[in-house]
Structure formats: C-alpha cells, structure tokens
Amino acid sequence: MRASADAPPNRLEGVTSPLHHWIVTIVCDDRPGIVHAVTGAIVEAQGNITELQQFSGLESGRFFLRLQTETATDHGGLLAALQPVIESYGMECRVDRVGRPLRTLVLVSKAAHCLNDLLFRQRSGQLPVQIPLVLGNHPDLAELASFYDVPFESRPVTTAEEKTAFEERVLRAVEEHDIELVVLARYMQILSPELCAALEGRIINIHHSFLPGFKGANPYRQAHQRGVKLIGATAHFVTSDLDEGPIIEQNVVRVDHSRSPAELVAIGQDEESRTLSQAVTWFAEDRVLLDGQRTIIFQ
Amino acid sequence: MRASADAPPNRLEGVTSPLHHWIVTIVCDDRPGIVHAVTGAIVEAQGNITELQQFSGLESGRFFLRLQTETATDHGGLLAALQPVIESYGMECRVDRVGRPLRTLVLVSKAAHCLNDLLFRQRSGQLPVQIPLVLGNHPDLAELASFYDVPFESRPVTTAEEKTAFEERVLRAVEEHDIELVVLARYMQILSPELCAALEGRIINIHHSFLPGFKGANPYRQAHQRGVKLIGATAHFVTSDLDEGPIIEQNVVRVDHSRSPAELVAIGQDEESRTLSQAVTWFAEDRVLLDGQRTIIFQ
Amino acid sequence: MRASADAPPNRLEGVTSPLHHWIVTIVCDDRPGIVHAVTGAIVEAQGNITELQQFSGLESGRFFLRLQTETATDHGGLLAALQPVIESYGMECRVDRVGRPLRTLVLVSKAAHCLNDLLFRQRSGQLPVQIPLVLGNHPDLAELASFYDVPFESRPVTTAEEKTAFEERVLRAVEEHDIELVVLARYMQILSPELCAALEGRIINIHHSFLPGFKGANPYRQAHQRGVKLIGATAHFVTSDLDEGPIIEQNVVRVDHSRSPAELVAIGQDEESRTLSQAVTWFAEDRVLLDGQRTIIFQ
Amino acid sequence: MRASADAPPNRLEGVTSPLHHWIVTIVCDDRPGIVHAVTGAIVEAQGNITELQQFSGLESGRFFLRLQTETATDHGGLLAALQPVIESYGMECRVDRVGRPLRTLVLVSKAAHCLNDLLFRQRSGQLPVQIPLVLGNHPDLAELASFYDVPFESRPVTTAEEKTAFEERVLRAVEEHDIELVVLARYMQILSPELCAALEGRIINIHHSFLPGFKGANPYRQAHQRGVKLIGATAHFVTSDLDEGPIIEQNVVRVDHSRSPAELVAIGQDEESRTLSQAVTWFAEDRVLLDGQRTIIFQ
Structure with missing residues (x-):
C-alpha cells in the first residue's frame, strides 16, 4: 500500500517544511559497504528511512535494495545526494514518489x-x-x-x-x-x-x-x-x-x-x-x- | 477417522445384540435406482446408514458409492443381503469393517x-x-x-x-x-x-x-x-x-x-x-x- | 454451481420427454430406512439421482439429506411420489428446481x-x-x-x-x-x-x-x-x-x-x-x- | 534456517582468514541515521551484510533491526565496532553466532x-x-x-x-x-x-x-x-x-x-x-x- 496516511510521523527534528516520501530501489553487484553508502546519502538528504529491504542473489552475485524514506529535500536534492554512490558502485537506481499512480x-x-x-x-x-x-x-x-x-x-x-x-x-x-x-x-x-x-x-x-x-x-x-x-x-x-x-x-x-x-x-x-x-x-x-x-x- | 467412539448411537430399535460397523464401497455403470437398491439391502440386513456419499462420472458413465452402516447382522449377513443387488447391477463391491488396520x-x-x-x-x-x-x-x-x-x-x-x-x-x-x-x-x-x-x-x-x-x-x-x-x-x-x-x-x-x-x-x-x-x-x-x-x- | 450444462447425460432409458432437474432437501429425526424410502420415491417418479449427501447429527439425533435428481415427471409428480414418505417420517422437505435464481x-x-x-x-x-x-x-x-x-x-x-x-x-x-x-x-x-x-x-x-x-x-x-x-x-x-x-x-x-x-x-x-x-x-x-x-x- | 551452507560466498576481497557469521538485532527509539550508523560499524568490522530487515513501530516510536553479517573480525571485534553506536543511540543490541543452537x-x-x-x-x-x-x-x-x-x-x-x-x-x-x-x-x-x-x-x-x-x-x-x-x-x-x-x-x-x-x-x-x-x-x-x-x- 502507498497510503500516505500510514506513513510514520515525522521523526526529523527541527524540520518544519513538508516532508517528501520516496521509494528508492537499487540493483548492483554485491560487495561490502553498499547499505552504509546508500544510507549515508539518505542522511545527507536529511532523510529518515521508514522501510528497508535487501537481498543478495547467491548465484548471480547481484545485490538488491528497496527503501522508503521521508526527506526534507525534494527529488533533485535526493538524487544529488545519491549520485556519487550510484556512480561509485555502478548502480541501477530508481527514485519514485510514494503513492504516485x-x-x-x-x-x-x-x-x-x-x-x-x-x-x-x-x-x-x-x-x-x-x-x-x-x-x-x-x-x-x-x-x-x-x-x-x-x-x-x-x-x-x-x-x-x-x-x-x-x-x-x-x-x-x-x-x-x-x-x-x-x-x-x-x-x-x-x-x-x-x-x-x-x-x-x-x-x-x-x-x-x-x-x-x-x-x-x-x-x-x-x-x-x-x-x-x-x-x-x-x-x-x-x-x-x-x-x-x-x-x-x-x-x-x-x-x-x-x-x-x-x-x-x-x-x-x-x-x-x-x-x-x-x-x-x-x-x-x-x-x-x-x-x-x-x-x-x-x- | 475410523474411531468407533465417534459412531452415532444405536438407532436400531429393539436390537440388543452388539452392532457391527461396516464400510461398503460400490462401483458400477451408472443407471437409475442404484441407491434405492443398495439401501434396500442395508434395510434387509437390519442396518442404519451413518454416512453415504456418491458420485457419477460424467465422462466415464461410472457410478461410485461409499457408505458406512451399523448392522445387527454380521459380515456374512450383510454380504448375503447385498449379493442380489451386486449381481443385478454388475457391481464391484467391497465390505470392510470400520477401523480395521x-x-x-x-x-x-x-x-x-x-x-x-x-x-x-x-x-x-x-x-x-x-x-x-x-x-x-x-x-x-x-x-x-x-x-x-x-x-x-x-x-x-x-x-x-x-x-x-x-x-x-x-x-x-x-x-x-x-x-x-x-x-x-x-x-x-x-x-x-x-x-x-x-x-x-x-x-x-x-x-x-x-x-x-x-x-x-x-x-x-x-x-x-x-x-x-x-x-x-x-x-x-x-x-x-x-x-x-x-x-x-x-x-x-x-x-x-x-x-x-x-x-x-x-x-x-x-x-x-x-x-x-x-x-x-x-x-x-x-x-x-x-x-x-x-x-x-x-x- | 447450478449450471445445467454440467448435469450428467440422461440415463433414463426410453424417456424422450425433456428432463426436469430438482434439488430435494430433507430434515427429520434419524432412524433406519430413510435413504431407502426417499430414493424409492425418486425411482417412482422416474428419477435418476445425480448427487446425494447425508449427515446424522450425533447430538441432535437429526438426519439431513440433500439430493439432486433428473426426473421425467414434473414438480407435482415428484411431490406426489415423495408425499407418503414425508408423512411417514415427519420430514421437513423442500423441492426446488436446479438453477432457479x-x-x-x-x-x-x-x-x-x-x-x-x-x-x-x-x-x-x-x-x-x-x-x-x-x-x-x-x-x-x-x-x-x-x-x-x-x-x-x-x-x-x-x-x-x-x-x-x-x-x-x-x-x-x-x-x-x-x-x-x-x-x-x-x-x-x-x-x-x-x-x-x-x-x-x-x-x-x-x-x-x-x-x-x-x-x-x-x-x-x-x-x-x-x-x-x-x-x-x-x-x-x-x-x-x-x-x-x-x-x-x-x-x-x-x-x-x-x-x-x-x-x-x-x-x-x-x-x-x-x-x-x-x-x-x-x-x-x-x-x-x-x-x-x-x-x-x-x- | 541457519544452515551455513546457504550463506553467500565470501565477498570480502583480500580477506583470507575464515569468516564469522553473525546475527545482530537492535531495538531503540526511532530517529534518522540509525541504519547508516549501524552499517558503518559493520564496515569498520570488515563485515559484509547478507540480510537486513528493519521496522518502525508507528505507535510505539520504537525502531527494530535485524541483520546477518559475515565478518573477518571475531565476536569481540564486532562488538567493539558496534559499541559507540549502541551507546550513542541507547540501543538494546544482541550479537549472536549464526546457527548456534x-x-x-x-x-x-x-x-x-x-x-x-x-x-x-x-x-x-x-x-x-x-x-x-x-x-x-x-x-x-x-x-x-x-x-x-x-x-x-x-x-x-x-x-x-x-x-x-x-x-x-x-x-x-x-x-x-x-x-x-x-x-x-x-x-x-x-x-x-x-x-x-x-x-x-x-x-x-x-x-x-x-x-x-x-x-x-x-x-x-x-x-x-x-x-x-x-x-x-x-x-x-x-x-x-x-x-x-x-x-x-x-x-x-x-x-x-x-x-x-x-x-x-x-x-x-x-x-x-x-x-x-x-x-x-x-x-x-x-x-x-x-x-x-x-x-x-x-x-
């Protein structure tokens, strides 16, 4: 469900502007440090992660991640924060607004x-x-x-x-x-x-x-x-x-x-x-x- | 389950001898009157039917019946009552004691x-x-x-x-x-x-x-x-x-x-x-x- | 489902008139001989039973039966054949046409x-x-x-x-x-x-x-x-x-x-x-x- | 299942010592940056995360995380890396070996x-x-x-x-x-x-x-x-x-x-x-x- 009514309350102290809710999905080759790098970008975008799932394909060696985040920055701000990570790890990355039909x-x-x-x-x-x-x-x-x-x-x-x-x-x-x-x-x-x-x-x-x-x-x-x-x-x-x-x-x-x-x-x-x-x-x-x-x- | 403890109480009035519990299965070509004929044999064997299921195979034209009965007569008595019906309808018939391992x-x-x-x-x-x-x-x-x-x-x-x-x-x-x-x-x-x-x-x-x-x-x-x-x-x-x-x-x-x-x-x-x-x-x-x-x- | 298309083919030999399809449900006190009596009435109404289920309530002592039948006779004919059985056993009986909304x-x-x-x-x-x-x-x-x-x-x-x-x-x-x-x-x-x-x-x-x-x-x-x-x-x-x-x-x-x-x-x-x-x-x-x-x- | 046979292959390049497999569970008050901080400690312990799940309790405001990691360091090394994060966030944290009965x-x-x-x-x-x-x-x-x-x-x-x-x-x-x-x-x-x-x-x-x-x-x-x-x-x-x-x-x-x-x-x-x-x-x-x-x- 994407119902924003179900989103957790704002946990970003001091942020008074309306929050944006995003889905981020990432696929790349599996190696250590990916989650740390991605979540670092979220922190930089003043984001709070409300949902996160990952999976490592044993045979393919591919890594898969999906997270939902509420951020103070907009789409451009979130992408800018993610860009260096995407490039460094050769990621396919998709950022979508929660609930967009x-x-x-x-x-x-x-x-x-x-x-x-x-x-x-x-x-x-x-x-x-x-x-x-x-x-x-x-x-x-x-x-x-x-x-x-x-x-x-x-x-x-x-x-x-x-x-x-x-x-x-x-x-x-x-x-x-x-x-x-x-x-x-x-x-x-x-x-x-x-x-x-x-x-x-x-x-x-x-x-x-x-x-x-x-x-x-x-x-x-x-x-x-x-x-x-x-x-x-x-x-x-x-x-x-x-x-x-x-x-x-x-x-x-x-x-x-x-x-x-x-x-x-x-x-x-x-x-x-x-x-x-x-x-x-x-x-x-x-x-x-x-x-x-x-x-x-x-x- | 065959647990005889679950069998219904004796509904055969006037019968004081211990009841026998049987499973009867029948397979034959489908035609009218089978259930009436079989249940008539059960009545003749002083039996009460406690469970009965039937099915007509649409494509095969075969008829299938399984019933459980409590009878005052023993295995021979029940078979004797069923025998004319079995022959008349060309049935495969099996009579087994409920709960027999x-x-x-x-x-x-x-x-x-x-x-x-x-x-x-x-x-x-x-x-x-x-x-x-x-x-x-x-x-x-x-x-x-x-x-x-x-x-x-x-x-x-x-x-x-x-x-x-x-x-x-x-x-x-x-x-x-x-x-x-x-x-x-x-x-x-x-x-x-x-x-x-x-x-x-x-x-x-x-x-x-x-x-x-x-x-x-x-x-x-x-x-x-x-x-x-x-x-x-x-x-x-x-x-x-x-x-x-x-x-x-x-x-x-x-x-x-x-x-x-x-x-x-x-x-x-x-x-x-x-x-x-x-x-x-x-x-x-x-x-x-x-x-x-x-x-x-x-x- | 009541779809008459799924009904078994006519097994009533010599009957050329269109068949009627009925649901018969019966509730009465449990005692031996009920199925034989009911199916006898079906035979009398020139009926072929296509589905039959029964249950004996252990605690209530009540007997329940539902059958589907194709008959050469109409509603009145089927009821007339069932009437003596209904009275003899004190049955609640309902006869309904298969597929009637x-x-x-x-x-x-x-x-x-x-x-x-x-x-x-x-x-x-x-x-x-x-x-x-x-x-x-x-x-x-x-x-x-x-x-x-x-x-x-x-x-x-x-x-x-x-x-x-x-x-x-x-x-x-x-x-x-x-x-x-x-x-x-x-x-x-x-x-x-x-x-x-x-x-x-x-x-x-x-x-x-x-x-x-x-x-x-x-x-x-x-x-x-x-x-x-x-x-x-x-x-x-x-x-x-x-x-x-x-x-x-x-x-x-x-x-x-x-x-x-x-x-x-x-x-x-x-x-x-x-x-x-x-x-x-x-x-x-x-x-x-x-x-x-x-x-x-x-x- | 904890079967180590199912663990992903070693993705820690250059590490030749045998890997340790750990389950880390964390409970604390929900706030931004937790996943980034925890995964940073894993990186520090030379670990690769093989499984990670998180949940934010909407009503309780509590945050829950479970991850599995393969590390080059032992139990003490992993705990030492986690300790500052645990203290900073007031976490309840448990580190357990995968598969320990x-x-x-x-x-x-x-x-x-x-x-x-x-x-x-x-x-x-x-x-x-x-x-x-x-x-x-x-x-x-x-x-x-x-x-x-x-x-x-x-x-x-x-x-x-x-x-x-x-x-x-x-x-x-x-x-x-x-x-x-x-x-x-x-x-x-x-x-x-x-x-x-x-x-x-x-x-x-x-x-x-x-x-x-x-x-x-x-x-x-x-x-x-x-x-x-x-x-x-x-x-x-x-x-x-x-x-x-x-x-x-x-x-x-x-x-x-x-x-x-x-x-x-x-x-x-x-x-x-x-x-x-x-x-x-x-x-x-x-x-x-x-x-x-x-x-x-x-x-």
Whole structure:
C-alpha cells in the first residue's frame, strides 16, 4: 500500500517544511559497504528511512535494495545526494514518489473478471495505478470500462494484418500515454516476439494455471482429466518464451473430484483476478526486481 | 477417522445384540435406482446408514458409492443381503469393517521425515494401518523403525541384479504379510514396470513437487531457478508412467525469493509428510476410488 | 454451481420427454430406512439421482439429506411420489428446481466491496440469485447498483424513528418481492430483535473478523494491537444474539507486523467479499441446513 | 534456517582468514541515521551484510533491526565496532553466532505430538536448538525423550505444594543449564504469575485454538458446538494474563460439519505441532522482537 496516511510521523527534528516520501530501489553487484553508502546519502538528504529491504542473489552475485524514506529535500536534492554512490558502485537506481499512480495500459479480450477487479480496486484506492486506456480485440468490455470512466478501444485480431495493426496500436498507446506497465488481463492472443522484446520487464500476464503445471490451451480441462486437487493462477512477466517468464505471484485453491471443467474455470477466475491485482500492486509500488529469471519481491 | 467412539448411537430399535460397523464401497455403470437398491439391502440386513456419499462420472458413465452402516447382522449377513443387488447391477463391491488396520508395507531410502510421520501417527491412533515391515535400500532408518517396534530390513540396490532381488523381496513380503497397500515413503528408486503392474491400484508414492509442475529429479532446484512462490507435494498412485499416476492429494506452501534450494527442501519435506499421511489415511478408510485416471475421494 | 450444462447425460432409458432437474432437501429425526424410502420415491417418479449427501447429527439425533435428481415427471409428480414418505417420517422437505435464481434483498451502507462482488458474480452467472432491490442507509452505492440495473433505495437511519421506518421498509420489500434471502453486505446497523426473529434462517451477515475472535466494533484495530498473524471473515446467520449466529463460511489470510490498521482493513475486505459470496451461493443452492446452532454445508 | 551452507560466498576481497557469521538485532527509539550508523560499524568490522530487515513501530516510536553479517573480525571485534553506536543511540543490541543452537527447556504433560515434532526436527537439523532436559508432570513421554537421547524428568503436580516444587525445579533447571528458552509443548498446567514474570520474554506456549477465539478449557468442543469452518493454533509468549501474551505464529486448517470433537482434536494437533516448531525456530534465529504487546517477526 502507498497510503500516505500510514506513513510514520515525522521523526526529523527541527524540520518544519513538508516532508517528501520516496521509494528508492537499487540493483548492483554485491560487495561490502553498499547499505552504509546508500544510507549515508539518505542522511545527507536529511532523510529518515521508514522501510528497508535487501537481498543478495547467491548465484548471480547481484545485490538488491528497496527503501522508503521521508526527506526534507525534494527529488533533485535526493538524487544529488545519491549520485556519487550510484556512480561509485555502478548502480541501477530508481527514485519514485510514494503513492504516485503508475500509468498502466490494460489489454483484454472477452473475459471481464480481471478487468473488473483491477478497475474496482483502482477506484477504491487499493491499486495505485492510473489507466488511460483499455485496448481489446473484442468490444465486449466497453460498457464495463465506461462505468469506471476509462477510455476503451477495440479492434478485431483475426488476420496477420490485424494482429500487426493491433500491436502497432499498443506501441503507439505506450508512447502517447507514457505507459509504464502493460497488463494482459486475460488477453487471449499470443504477442509477437518483437512486442515482447519492446516491452520487456514492463508487461505482466495472468496465466490461468499454476505454472509450470499445465501450459498452453485449456489448462482447466487438462487439470480435470488429471484429477488435480488444487488449481491456481500465476502472474508473470511476459517474454517471447510463452508462459516461461519470471513468476511474480501464484495462488491456489482446493478443489475435488465433483467439479466439472466449467466449475474449475469459475473457481480459477477468482484466483486469476486476485493474483493479477496483487502482482500489479507490487509492481506499481516498485517491489518487483529481476534477478535473471527470478523475481525478488520486497513485500 | 475410523474411531468407533465417534459412531452415532444405536438407532436400531429393539436390537440388543452388539452392532457391527461396516464400510461398503460400490462401483458400477451408472443407471437409475442404484441407491434405492443398495439401501434396500442395508434395510434387509437390519442396518442404519451413518454416512453415504456418491458420485457419477460424467465422462466415464461410472457410478461410485461409499457408505458406512451399523448392522445387527454380521459380515456374512450383510454380504448375503447385498449379493442380489451386486449381481443385478454388475457391481464391484467391497465390505470392510470400520477401523480395521490396513496391512501396509513401507519402502524407504535415507530420508526419515515421511516414515517418522507415518509411524508417529500410527502409534498415536490417527492412522489406521498396521505395518509388519519396512524395507529400505539403505540401513539408515533401522533405528527409527526399531523405536516404533516395526521390523526393518535393508539391502542395497546398486546393480540390476540387486534391483531385481529387492523387487522380488517386495513381492514376497506382499504375499507373506497379505499386504493391502505399499507406500513409497521417499523411496528413491524407479520401480520396474512389472512391479508397478503387479501392485496396480495399491501402491502410493509421495512426489516431492506439486505435479504436474516439476517432474523428474531435483524439483526443488528447478523451482528455485524459476522463482516459484508456492512449493508443494503430490501423493499419487504409482503407474509405470513415472509421476503420471492418478493424484490422491496435493498441498502447497508459500515461499519467497530469499529461500535457498536447501531451505526449499526442508519446507517441502513438511508438505511431503502430511500429504502422504493424508493419502494413506484416506486409502485405509476406503475413501479413494478410481475413475480412469482420476481419483474420487469421499472425504 | 447450478449450471445445467454440467448435469450428467440422461440415463433414463426410453424417456424422450425433456428432463426436469430438482434439488430435494430433507430434515427429520434419524432412524433406519430413510435413504431407502426417499430414493424409492425418486425411482417412482422416474428419477435418476445425480448427487446425494447425508449427515446424522450425533447430538441432535437429526438426519439431513440433500439430493439432486433428473426426473421425467414434473414438480407435482415428484411431490406426489415423495408425499407418503414425508408423512411417514415427519420430514421437513423442500423441492426446488436446479438453477432457479433465489430472490434476494441486499442491505448496504457505504462500503462497496461486498455489493460489487455480489453484483459482478450475479451478472457473470456464478451466483444464482435475482436481486430486485438494494436498500441502503446511505445513498453512496446508488451508482454501482444502477450500473448493474438493480433498483436502489436509500433512507437515513440516525434516529429510532428512522430505524423503525427502515426496518418496516425491509419487511415490506420482503413481502412485495417474495424475498427468500436477505443479505447484509456490510450493512452497518444493528437490527432489532423483532426483525431478526421475522427473518430467522433467511438472513446472512458478513462479519469483518474471524469469529469468535474479535467481536463488536473495529476488529481490525483490535487485531493490529494484538499483533495477529491471520485475519479473516465470517459469514453467518443473523440472530438477535449479535455475532453469534450459526457460521456458514470462514476464510483467513496471512498478515505480518508491518501492516497498518488501514492495510488490514483493505486485506480483510477481499476476504469479506469472497466469504459472503460463497455463503450466498451455497444458500441459493439449498446447501445450507441448520442443526441447532450448527450449519450443515453440503458442498 | 541457519544452515551455513546457504550463506553467500565470501565477498570480502583480500580477506583470507575464515569468516564469522553473525546475527545482530537492535531495538531503540526511532530517529534518522540509525541504519547508516549501524552499517558503518559493520564496515569498520570488515563485515559484509547478507540480510537486513528493519521496522518502525508507528505507535510505539520504537525502531527494530535485524541483520546477518559475515565478518573477518571475531565476536569481540564486532562488538567493539558496534559499541559507540549502541551507546550513542541507547540501543538494546544482541550479537549472536549464526546457527548456534539455543539452549531450550521443554515442559510437557501427556500429549506427545508437539514434543515428537520438536525432537524430530532438532535431530534432522531443521530446528537450531539444544535440549538438555524435558520436564513433565506425567511420566508418559519418558520413552520418546529417551529415543532422542534427551534427559527426561517427571514429577506429579496435583497439590499446591507439588506445583511449587515443580516450578522451583523449572527455575533451577533454567539456571543449571543456562536456559535461553522455555517451551510449553502442551504442558497442561497454569503457571504461577511469579514464574511467568521470571521467564518473561523467553517462554513460549502453544495454544490449541486460534486465539483470540476460544480461550480456556476444551476449545475444540466449543468450536464444534459453534460449527466453525476453520480451526487453528496459536504460539504466543506466556504472560500472567492467560492466553493473552504476544502472538508469534498462527495457523488454521479447514474443517466441516462432519467432524466430531475427537477428530477436531486430531486435526488441531497437526497445526499445534507445526505452529510451535515454527515459533521456536524463529525465536532461536533471533527473528522475534517485542514491540509492546505485538511481535515483530523478521522472517
């Protein structure tokens, strides 16, 4: 959650100007002294750290850090204080304002449950995103988007030409709206490798199965035939390797032999909605970092 | 649970002789009138039904029924009453005494957690099995078996000849002790197709993964590399098609990026123990029926 | 689920007329022969049983049965066949058509999450209810109801007179619309004992806590102060004994020390929504029977 | 887990002496600069931080930190580097070797499941404790302790004098064995306020219910009568206020109406065992800190 109401009280004595709340994420090669150096920059920026998590990737040798801080200085002041550390350690560093809504493009087909969940949570303040556009390859969800006052566009994707046109529209929308995250909310088309590459690290899919369980089409029928006792959903980054991108979140729910394939679908949809919304929330709060094929989730 | 203490009070008026408690399971082609016919036989045997579950397999057209009954007549009397119905409907029928311990053979290697859980539950009365022998391909668990007063035998399985000898010992033990269930409690050897066939429908394995997720060797390392957020265990019938037998029970537990492969192993072992013990309990209580590749679990 | 698409194929040979699908629920004193007698009536009505569950209350001595059947005869024919059995055993018996939407009145205040979940599921075919009216003590949710084309009425409840008027409106709505179930979807007013009594057994509340945990006001703050590691929600029948009615469904979710009371509220709302929708679904499918203070849930 | 095998590789260039692995926990009033100051001391001690978690208690204004570090210096060297920071900030600070087994005294009555779980995990290397003594008010578990080569003593507690004598024996054992943690593994006696006070913050109980649900005696019968759908267990610190101490861990499992009170007990015992073992593991790894009535768990 980014609710500033939950931020700790000002512990910076003598500071009377309004405080700024920041999220700082850092990725670099692991070596001693990083935390000390970064926190030194925060002290210099007159900051108080309210949350800090770190992780060392054993195999990759990479170091990951996320902290939240309240500072008397503004964005420029904080960056200036961090700059020497960033350079000295060769860090990838991102500084973001706590609670800033992430500009998010949503792609859909006909199924409403994931879009409904995203929009309801966005409106009720639980999901820190701002959605300038929903794009569909079917017109079915226009009314739902309209209820939440979100622009909606649809165009068919039945030929190769239409697919190319749709993907060009996606990239144009990403540019026009300065999109930071693309969400496939049960968008039932395989993306071209080019589009996957163009959006790498900022496109999330919800897979209607517990990966790496049943991949490909109709996982609920596969699950039914094998008589599984748990079904689930997986939110993951999209890569050109279908259903194999880094996993962000997974959930399962118990089922028994009496469930028909149609019932498994209905049960699975609940898991899909909440798993996708959770993944988007974490991404929007800068809690998802990549260590090769693995995700680091700083909850 | 088979604890007779939990059985309902005698509702058979006028019957003063001690009651017998039975489990009846029936499998046959689905058609109208089955339940009426079976329950008529129970009435004829002066029985009161205390538990009844049924299921119709949509695709197979098979009908499954499990009931518990308290009767004034004994085993012969109950069977005699059921016999005409069994013949008329072409039923597979099994009548078992509630709470009778199932004669169970356990196969192990070096890992203690599943055997420890089975033996502890068996002694404390939670697991209705009787274990006349534990067979291992390593001597490591001899002391544990001894603590629970269960005979233990080990012989190495490093050559083809030794493997054949071990499997012959298994089949001999099955015959000697009139074994009804063989449990692979982390037995780390692939069984021959002949042994799988000989024990079909009465041999259960615990797979150290959430099937059909990571099959084959070292699933925890695979899970770590993919950065999964849930790990689990699957208890399933053994068939010659490795890790593909009908699923009896599955459990998962949440993990995060900070867990090493070694920690995933430790966490997974808890799930393995409880998943296997649950599957064995249900089997021992005649709650597991087969509908092709799917299991019907009458909890 | 009531989806008739999931019903088993017609197994009634020679019957060419369209089949009727029924739910039959029965409650009576426990004694031998009940299942045989009931299933005999089904056979007489040319019925095939597709689902059957029973339970004997150990302490109450009451017997509970729910079955689904496809019959060649219509409602009158089925009732006629059952009538002698009902009389002979002194049964409470209910015969309902599979999939018939339950006439449901929803009461709300300001919180939208439960109403949104109910309406979304109702529209998408997952929740077999028909909602002729939503009544609120605040106007906030008018727009949401309107999006789903459900009539909405609100009137303030700040004085004793207004409370009486509101409750009279509830009873009038129950009569006008022949309401079968009243759902308190986060309706934040205590009902009068008279209203509780008038609606006994057909009014369900969602409690924003894991009962019997934190009762009364502000349970999330209480949970925060005690540092609980799990929070949850309970759907229960409303009785005049506040928060003590028979429990229908409960769910929990894991939390940790870092969650503020505001975040616990947000997390808890997800559990409230899905717990309430589950309870309403089971009630609408005649799966909820009462054994004194306990519920029998035939899933 | 403390398994040193999982520790990251040495990232301290030029250091050839064997590294020491430490856990440092710190509690103090919250103010800016703490993390920078502490990590500065680690740098000074030639240390590399491999794990770091912090938390600011919003209401208490207290700051909590736990880190793991590998250092070239020994215990004395690390303490010397930390000392000025500790004094400057008025910190409570604890420095412990990673993986050091915690000296733990276990109190039992007749129920074996929790003791069995603790001893099995201890032997298999999952639970970093060393148990010099098990004390019981019944002799029943002597054989189990003996199997694991743990000394066992029992003495009856049926009179006030015997209770006083038992508690004196506890305190003497704490002194003799330099005990760091006392575990009530289903010890069925209420402790005197004096003993609770003497062991404050280092005595853990497993409550056979989901607190604050059913307190006091026979919670499973209470749960059965209310028809709960989830039962659970709570591990908590013992205070003189019965069942009200700070909560360390909680688990629940789903049950239905068909479970008898005896079955609920059996199901609950699994949750008790794993919940208690989890709480003890976290305590032994210095992951449990106290913020008033709340626990901070640094997983």
